[in-house]
Amino acid sequence: MSKRVVVDPVTRIEGHLRIEADVQNGKITDAFSSGTAIRGIELVVKNRDPRDVWGYVQRICGVCTSTHALASIRAVEDALGIRVPQNANLIRNLMNEAVNLHDHVVHFYHLHAFDWVDAVNVLKADPKETSKIAQSISSWPNSSPGYFKDVQTKIKKVVDSGQLGIFANGYWGHPAYKLPPEVNLLAVAHYLEALDWQKEIVKVHTIFGGKNPHPHYLVGGMATPLDINMDNGIHSEKLELVDQLISQAHDFINQVYIPDLMAIGSYYKDWGTKQIGGGLNNYLCYGDYSTKDIRDINLYRAPRGIILNGNMNEVLDVDPADPNQVQEGIDHAWYNYDGKAGGSRHPWKGETNLDYSGPQTPYKHLDTNAKYSWIKAPRWKNQPMETGPLARVMVGYAKNKGDYRPIVDDTLKKLGLPVKALQSALGRTVARGLDAKMLTGWMREDYNSLINNIKSGDQTTFDNSKWEPSTWKSHAFGVGTVEAPRGALGHWIEIENGKTKNYQAVVPTTWNASPRDAKGVIGAYESSLHNVPVADMDKPLEILRVVHSFDPCLACAVHLTDTKNSTLTSVHVE
Numbered sequence: 236m237s238k239r240v241v242v243d244p245v246t247r248i249e250g251h252l253r254i255e256a257d258v259q260n261g262k263i264t265d266a267f268s269s270g271t272a273i274r275g276i277e278l279v280v281k282n283r284d285p286r287d288v289w290g291y292v293q294r295i296c297g298v299c300t301s302t303h304a305l306a307s308i309r310a311v312e313d314a315l316g317i318r319v320p321q322n323a324n325l326i327r328n329l330m331n332e333a334v335n336l337h338d339h340v341v342h343f344y345h346l347h348a349f350d351w352v353d354a355v356n357v358l359k360a361d362p363k364e365t366s367k368i369a370q371s372i373s374s375w376p377n378s379s380p381g382y383f384k385d386v387q388t389k390i391k392k393v394v395d396s397g398q399l400g401i402f403a404n405g406y407w408g409h410p411a412y413k414l415p416p417e418v419n420l421l422a423v424a425h426y427l428e429a430l431d432w433q434k435e436i437v438k439v440h441t442i443f444g445g446k447n448p449h450p451h452y453l454v455g456g457m458a459t460p461l462d463i464n465m466d467n468g469i470h471s472e473k474l475e476l477v478d479q480l481i482s483q484a485h486d487f488i489n490q491v492y493i494p495d496l497m498a499i500g501s502y503y504k505d506w507g508t509k510q511i512g513g514g515l516n517n518y519l520c521y522g523d524y525s526t527k528d529i530r531d532i533n534l535y536r537a538p539r540g541i542i543l544n545g546n547m548n549e550v551l552d553v554d555p556a557d558p559n560q561v562q563e564g565i566d567h568a569w570y571n572y573d574g575k576a577g578g579s580r581h582p583w584k585g586e587t588n589l590d591y592s593g594p595q596t597p598y599k600h601l602d603t604n605a606k607y608s609w610i611k612a613p614r615w616k617n618q619p620m621e622t623g624p625l626a627r628v629m630v631g632y633a634k635n636k637g638d639y640r641p642i643v644d645d646t647l648k649k650l651g652l653p654v655k656a657l658q659s660a661l662g663r664t665v666a667r668g669l670d671a672k673m674l675t676g677w678m679r680e681d682y683n684s685l686i687n688n689i690k691s692g693d694q695t696t697f698d699n700s701k702w703e704p705s706t707w708k709s710h711a712f713g714v715g716t717v718e719a720p721r722g723a724l725g726h727w728i729e730i731e732n733g734k735t736k737n738y739q740a741v742v743p744t745t746w747n748a749s750p751r752d753a754k755g756v757i758g759a760y761e762s763s764l765h766n767v768p769v770a771d772m773d774k775p776l777e778i779l780r781v782v783h784s785f786d787p788c789l790a791c792a793v794h795l796t797d798t799k800n801s802t803l804t805s806v807h808v809e
């Protein structure tokens with residue numbers, strides 16, 4: 236007999252996710268992923284000026300805030316045949332690199348670390364030993380015994396107060412925690428430092444895009460004045476601040492994030508060798524970070540491609556404009572297509588018709604034989620896909636692009652793990668760190684290119700030749716893609732007579748959190764939970780490890796909000 240564990244809502248993610256898992260003999264035999272709230276932003280932009288759409292769809296999410304704006308302007312530019320100036324391409328890269336870096340650090344320390352790190356256990360640590368460990372793995376300056384003693388005292392005060400605050404709701408003391416107290420203390424100290432670092436890196440957005448979250452974008456380029464000698468332009472000291480932020484990011488990633496990842500990962504290697512939490516082994520990347528023009532796929536530093544069944548010997552091509560490749564199904568999602576309960580559509584023919592047939596919230600039971608989620612089921616040639624840092628690392632490695640192979644091989648060698656260990660929850664978390672490492676290098680390259688362009692006299696950031704709707708075709712289709720922190724993001728637009736006729740976003744978390752499709756094929760979260768051990772049904776820490784390793788964003792996945800839900804967290808066993 237299996238028992239069903241329900242985790243709803245999953246916390247330390249963005250938005251509202253419910254996971255149901257059947258557990259038999261201490262292992263998960265089946266799992267269901269449900270997005271439990273909706274917003275309908277695709278509907279809000281209908282009939283609007285395509286040049287304004289980025290500002291609306293950017294509000295899909297405040298986490299990967301600028302990625303939706305970027306996908307949107309790329310979609311409109313694709314439809315209208317607009318080529319943006321190189322400075323705009325570089326500024327867009329820098330902003331996307333900043334959001335990905337910000338997201339990865341916040342995910343590792345603030346959303347995911349406590350699945351592996353026991354915060355309360357730090358009270359048992361010897362700060363002198365922590366200092367020794369810290370100095371043996373990194374040259375990061377904050378590493379004295381006194382520094383770690385202060386952090387420990389801070390945590391003790393929080394624990395003694397009985398109000399755990401940011402440390403509330405953990406499964407502290409769970410037997411699946413394996414770190415010695417000294418490594419727990421190291422991680423908690425850096426949890427606090429990462430809070431400071433993350434508020435700095437977003438200044439890249441305030442400098443180039445005016446504010447954060449939701450910086451300004453522009454169809455045809457960027458609204459960023461680069462006239463560095465003028466009062467109304469970006470002053471050279473602002474660019475110097477970007478320079479410093481990139482250096483700080485480089486140091487934080489290489490001296491704090493990566494060493495911590497290695498130190499923590501080395502205690503959980505069995506999650507890699509046993510491939511716990513791997514799942515589909517199908518990976519989708521649209522690719523990004525072109526050195527010149529987003530339309531030239533060969534210039535992408537994060538390459539485009541598909542890997543099926545973990546076969547690294549072959550990377551398949553993906554074309555988001557091909558109506559037979561990317562499609563979204565609704566057989567198990569609360570939508571209809573033209574009044575019909577099922578079916579599958581390419582996003583240019585997609586519809587967002589809400590059709591709720593589930594229980595009233597809070598959900599008691601999901602009828603998983605029927606519709607059970609607000610998340611549609613995207614498929615590539617009928618195959619479910621995982622997107623995100625692991626997909627990027629797998630495709631980059633298989634294509635032997637840039638530094639992917641040396642960086643991955645070096646990391647796995649240090650951990651003593653084979654490449655196939657990447658196909659696990661631990662591997663996903665390692666891949667996110669390596670993604671961050673790659674990003675700091677690209678950010679430096681893009682910044683240097685931008686400065687060289689400006690110095691050579693090119694200050695152009697906007698091409699206005701197709702700004703006026705009178706210059707547009709009366710009917711056009713466009714698609715814009717971005718590698719967002721959580722993976723492959725696509726926006727599809729249909730423009731008719733100067734207005735947005737149809738708009739569809741298929742988002743990384745829509746792929747990863749997908750419910751079953753018409754044939755009953757499961758999505759990435761659902762698949763990754765199969766065979767995962769659960770030691771204590773009342774404290775399903777292992778479920779959190781696996782689901783969190785994807786960095787879920789439900790606001791993105793269903794593009795929606797919840798005004799009523801008052802439950803902060805609940806876990807129950809049925």
Ligand code: NFE
Pocket residue numbers: 249295296297298299302303719720721722724742743744745787788789790791792
């Ligand atoms: Ni809302 Fe988003 C997702 C990412 S889409 S966080 O899923 O990453 O760009």
Ligand code: MG
Pocket residue numbers: 277739740741742794
């Ligand atoms: Mg959508």
